[in-house]
Amino acid sequence: MSAPDPPPLPAPAPAPAQRQRQRRALRECWGCRLLCGGGLVAAAAWIYASARGASRPGNPPGMGVVGQMVFALGLLSFGLVVLVDPVNKSRPKE
Numbered sequence: 001m002s003a004p005d006p007p008p009l010p011a012p013a014p015a016p017a018q019r020q021r022q023r024r025a026l027r028e029c030w031g032c033r034l035l036c037g038g039g040l041v042a043a044a045a046w047i048y049a050s051a052r053g054a055s056r057p058g059n060p061p062g063m064g065v066v067g068q069m070v071f072a073l074g075l076l077s078f079g080l081v082v083l084v085d086p087v088n089k090s091r092p093k094e
Contacts, residue, residue: 033082033083033085034083036079036082037079037080037081037082037083038079038083039079040075040076040078040079040082041075041076041079041080041083043075043079044072044073044074044075044076044079045072045076047068047071047072047075048068048069048072048073048076050068051065051068051069051072052069054068
């Protein structure tokens with residue numbers, strides 16, 4: 001006796017047109033990208049400045065300070081990606 005075959009999975013429903021328009025509006029919203037990207041860049045500058053202030057001149061920075069600097073550089077790069085939006089620009093025009 002073999003086990004019965006499981007029923008087929010239903011086909012995924014296409015996204016409604018309203019949802020697609022909303023996604024497109026969020027990608028093309030320059031003000032949204034400027035606000036979010038600028039906030040990430042400002043947060044990165046603040047974290048980096050506080051890490052630089054904690055390190056003493058003449059002494060090598062500790063692991064915590066280096067970790068803060070790396071985190072700040074990661075935030076900076078993510079903020080620049082949000083501002084520049086390379087993914088949306090690499091698509092062919094429709």
